[in-house]
Amino acid sequence: MKAFVAGATGATGRHIVQELVQREIPVRAFVRNLDRAREILPHQAELVAGDVLDAQTLPNALADCTTLLCATGARPSLDPTGPYKVDYQGTQNLIQAAQTANIEQFVLVSSLCTSEFFHPLNLFWLVLYWKKQAEEALRKSGLTYTIVRPGGLKNEDTPAPIIMRSADSLSEGSIPRQKVAHVCVEALFSPEARNKIVEIVAKEDAPTRDIAQLFAGVA
Numbered sequence: 001m002k003a004f005v006a007g008a009t010g011a012t013g014r015h016i017v018q019e020l021v022q023r024e025i026p027v028r029a030f031v032r033n034l035d036r037a038r039e040i041l042p043h044q045a046e047l048v049a050g051d052v053l054d055a056q057t058l059p060n061a062l063a064d065c066t067t068l069l070c071a072t073g074a075r076p077s078l079d080p081t082g083p084y085k086v087d088y089q090g091t092q093n094l095i096q097a098a099q100t101a102n103i104e105q106f107v108l109v110s111s112l113c114t115s116e117f118f119h120p121l122n123l124f125w126l127v128l129y130w131k132k133q134a135e136e137a138l139r140k141s142g143l144t145y146t147i148v149r150p151g152g153l154k155n156e157d158t159p160a161p162i163i164m165r166s167a168d169s170l171s172e173g174s175i176p177r178q179k180v181a182h183v184c185v186e187a188l189f190s191p192e193a194r195n196k197i198v199e200i201v202a203k204e205d206a207p208t209r210d211i212a213q214l215f216a217g218v219a
Contacts, residue, residue: 001025001026001066001067001188002025002026002027002028002064002065002066002067003020003025003026003027003028003065003066003067003068003069003188004027004028004030004061004062004065004067004068004069004103005017005020005027005028005029005030005068005069005070005071006030006052006068006069006070006071006072006090006094007030007052007070007071007072007073007109008029008030008031008037008041008045008071009029009031009032009033009036009037009040009041010071010072010073011153011155011177012071012109012153012177012180012181013029013071013072014040014041015177015178015180015181016069016071016181016184016185017029017041017042017045018041018042018181019178019181019182019184019185020045020185021042021044021045023185025185025188026046027044027045027046028045028046028047028048028061028065029041029045029046029047029048030048030050030052030061031047031048031049031050032049032050032051033049034047034049048061052072052086052090052091052093052094053085053086053089053090053093054093055093055096055097058093058094058097059097059100059101062097062098062101062103063101065101065103066103066104066105067103067104067105067106067107067188068094068098068103068105068106068107069107069109069184069185070091070094070106070107070108070109071109071184072086072087072090072091073086073087073109074086074087074125074127074130076124079125080125081125082125083124083125083126083127083129083130083131084125084126084130087127087130087131087134088130088131088133088134088137091108091134091137091138092134092137094106095137095138095141095143098141098143099141099142099143103143104144105143105144105145105146105187105188105194106138106141106143106144106145106146107145107146107147107148107184107187107188108134108135108138108145108146108147108148109148109150109180109184110131110132110134110135110147110148110149111127111128111131111149111150112149112150112151112152112170112171112172112173112199112201113128113171114128114129114131114132114135114149115132115167115168116128116171117129135147135197144194144195145194145195146184146187146193146194146195146196146198147167147196147197147198148180148183148184148187148198148200149167149170149197149198149199149200150175150180150199150200150201151170151172151173151174151175151199151200151201151202152173152174152175153174153175153176153177153180154174154175154176154177155176155177156176157176157178157179158176158202158204159204160202160203160204160206161202161203161204161206161207161208161209162175162179162183162200162201162202162206162209162211162214163200163201163202163203163206164183164198164199164200164214164215164217164218165198165199165200165218166196166197166198166199166218166219167197167198167199168199169199170199170201172201173201173202173203174201174202175200175201175202176202179200179202180200182211183198183200183211183214186211186212186215187215189212190211190212190215190216192212192215192216192218193215196215196218198214198215198218
């Protein structure tokens with residue numbers, strides 16, 4: 001296995017890279033700024049420069065990788081096209097490149113509530129709408145996929161256990177980014193994670209279960 005991580009220097013992507021490195025899985029981090037990547041990512045990660053919006057940079061970057069984890073996301077800005085370009089078109093470019101490269105599994109970090117068009121977050125340039133369109137493109141791509149929809153993302157880890165449900169079952173809650181990264185990497189090893197959409201939050205009073213059990217419990 002060799003993992004390709006898009007959005008590797010983002011707040012969640014860097015945890016995915018760290019999780020892969022800790023498991024001694026070869027990882028190629030796809031980054032726009034090599035200098036910044038060298039500062040924040042583990043030295044064991046192979047770095048390659050490119051942009052998901054530049055489809056021509058993707059085929060060579062994906063060469064010899066077997067799995068793809070996407071943690072890209074539009075940053076808050078005054079550009080109304082940001083979510084369309086990054087969350088949808090960028091993911092589309094990754095999907096097309098993954099098809100050509102025969103990627104064995106595509107793990108996409110999305111968001112809770114993507115099916116709720118009238119959600120307040122869609123006031124920010126339809127960010128959830130475009131994430132949902134990216135999900136649909138992946139589902140229809142023919143690739144083996146796992147779509148992970150986390151609740152509100154927290155930077156500090158906690159011992160609270162993970163709750164995992166099927167698509168459109170959760171509408172609130174939060175989860176540390178470290179736990180999101182753990183779920184994403186575990187998806188690569190769990191047959192029960194394949195071709196599923198899972199929603200995840202963390203709650204202190206939830207029962208403790210391993211990730212494979214959680215995936216198995218989602219239809």
